[in-house]
Amino acid sequence: MPYCSRCGVEVGDSVRQCPLCQAPIQQLDAPEKPRERAYPPPRAPSDGPGGPWRILSWEIASAVCSAAVCSVGAIDLLKNGRFTWSVYPLWGIAVTWVYLTLAFFFIKRPWIALSGWIASTALFVYVLNTVTGTLDSFFPLGLPLTLEAGAAAALALVVFARIKPVTYLVGSVLAIIALLCVGLDYTIGGFLRQNKFGWSVIVVSAIVPLEGLLAFHRFFLSKRIDLKRLFHL
């Protein structure tokens, strides 16, 4: 029977590498048998509906939202005989419930959750504009702001998935914040017919030196000085 010359353990006829130490297993001259798997081949992790804890949390969140909707609606109806001020909190609770539902059930599929959040936020802003009679501000202001925030969140998702070193990660997140601020400033400034860039210049000017400091640490300092040793207590 084939065995690992390093660990001394025996392995199956078709095993080419020791499962314990990864040392190559010397193959005997006997004719090769078809490999008999001890376990099914690994599959991509499936995204089930979630554990009972997640479902219980969602049920509790739903119950709390329902209770809030009932009490807010009832108070407004009893006092004014119709829905007046309660329209705003009611829509707010509804969109919060949608956010939570997406978070509970699509947390392992962040792109679906994010798309849902952007769509529900856009819808919420549209409804608010309709209720307040300011629908003309939806396309020049509400929708672009929502999409800019969504784009920043999407970029952040990519960054968290792809970038591992902490200094790169922090640098990338700061760059996204700077971009978002510039976008928001541009949109709001355009809507108010003011200067195109205002406060965002201050944000960017604060972030740029930080980016420089991070790059200095990453490419220079970390290669020369052991910070852990330098600052040990």
Next chain:
Amino acid sequence: MNPLPHDDSPRPLPPVPPASGRNAPWFPLDNAARIYAAMLGSRSPTAFRVAAVLKEPVDPPALQKALDGTMALFPYFLVHLRYGVFWNYLQAARETAVVREERDPPCRDFGARRLLFRVLYYGKRISVEFSHVLTDGSGALEFARTLVAEYFRVLGVVFDYTDHLRRPGQEPAADEFEDAYERFFNKKIPHAQALGTAFHPAGELVPGGDLLVISGICSKTAILGESKKRNVSVTEFLTAHYLWALFRSRGRSRRDIRVMVPVNLRGLYPSHTMRNFFLTVFPGIRPALGAYEFDDILKAVHHYMQIEVDERFINQQIARNVASARNPMNRLIPLFVKLPILRMVFSHSGSRTASGILSNLGGVGFPEPVARHVDRFVFITSPNSVLKLSVGVIGFGERVTITFAGLVLSTTVPRLFFAALRWQGIRVFIETNKE
């Protein structure tokens, strides 16, 4: 033995509970299950597996018939976990258990409102996976033995019901679903003291929460011989090896190294319960005090086990666990507040106090006509997000299977463990689900 003809005749259904909805029978969780229910999650499914590897490929229709027959002997396992205001409970499910082909890594999460066990087949292997919410290793082994015997009876093997095997049509005993912790609780004794945090092996996690399984198949004669030579039990011998492997893999850590060893309380108390009835002891070493050799560790484990596996010390643990569940203040806390607290308690006073788990189910017995068709048994205990490596030991015939189940990619501890066994002259055959 002939394969079962694949007929289309309707198979007898196991008994289903007489009522559903609000009238469905229900059971409160036992003391250990309350903690396990709080720990349920994809990284901590609290599942474990007892598997029988046969000498011929499994016949799925025969296995389904055997399962139907077996469920009639264990009707209390057909339950779902439900959420009350103050505690979880088990509610009888109007559902039949169905055998499935194994496609996923072992011990996956059971999901919400599903049965808390599953029966799988793959090649020559029949696997039974249980949630610890439902039963412990001894209960699952009893179920697996009955299922395997019933499977061979369906296939036409004739045998006597020796080795405490359940007969078809046998009525379940009244105390099989009792909470034995409650029965043997003595509130007049002082509670056991909590332990400090132990060393935990580091390592990159396996993607998707899948278990990395490494089984070492050894000769029972060789392991028994080495244990007897040193005047220790097999559990003590293997625990010492596990501690020895952890000690050598610890790097620069000076934390205490402890192994959680479950003790089957049915041997200490007169109970036939099929629910959880075990407690754990924590043999260990203190690297901060100096270097250890294998014989030092074995001596420490042996004397610790001789002292701790004693009814008086076990009573202390039962007293601590049951008293906290009986405390009126604790009972009044709503479940959604209680669950995170229980999770924290388990993490701090359970998992964090041990570096690993070693559970030995002992030897499995069958009547000879059945035994000749079975090659070996495998026992996989699933680790959790804190305790990332566990060891399950089970014996059948001349073979002892020692299975490491880990949530980390590193194979350092199993490598040191099996290499040390090999160094002592015990041959080990390795089987794994690692690609």
